Amino acid sequence: MSAAALNADTKDIVIDEVFPHTAETIWKALTSAQLIARWLMQPTGFAAIEGKDFTFQTKPGGHWDGVIHCRVLEVVANRRLVYAWKGGDERNTGYGAPLDTIVTWSLTPVEAGTRIQLVHAGFVLPRNESAYTVMSGGWKKVVKQLDDISSQETSSE
Numbered sequence: 001m002s003a004a005a006l007n008a009d010t011k012d013i014v015i016d017e018v019f020p021h022t023a024e025t026i027w028k029a030l031t032s033a034q035l036i037a038r039w040l041m042q043p044t045g046f047a048a049i050e051g052k053d054f055t056f057q058t059k060p061g062g063h064w065d066g067v068i069h070c071r072v073l074e075v076v077a078n079r080r081l082v083y084a085w086k087g088g089d090e091r092n093t094g095y096g097a098p099l100d101t102i103v104t105w106s107l108t109p110v111e112a113g114t115r116i117q118l119v120h121a122g123f124v125l126p127r128n129e130s131a132y133t134v135m136s137g138g139w140k141k142v143v144k145q146l147d148d149i150s151s152q153e154t155s156s157e
Contacts, residue, residue, distance in 0.1 A: 039145035063089035064096030
């Protein structure tokens with residue numbers, strides 16, 4: 001994240017849920033490109049290896065081609081996955097405005113299964129207000145789909 005973003009007014013999306021699955025099952029869904037495609041978007045070039053660059057393709061808008069550029073920043077097997085999430089174009093306002101954020105997935109075993117916390121941090125306001133609003137609802141749906149995929153993986157083991 002840029003120094004300018006750290007000094008700006010920023011907002012984070014935080015989702016905290018407990019799923020009745022092991023951390024290993026959820027980890028598999030978070031780190032298998034084939035499974036990621038089922039609950040988020042098809043990644044291109046993803047591997048859970050620190051420093052690995054990968055992309056997602058979403059709907060283009062304005063001057064933005066819709067490519068989300070990511071880099072794996074931290075991997076702690078079955079516990080934590082962190083990646084940069086960047087996209088947009090300087091010429092856009094609203095949808096497709098420049099976005100330079102960090103996505104952190106944290107998994108903690110609890111009695112009922114695994115506590116999953118998603119933090120998508122660094123939305124610069126007002127520039128990223130549109131992305132923040134859309135993605136706040138979007139991540140809630142994505143996390144629900146992650147639970148569904150984890151359920152399917154558990155039942156197929």
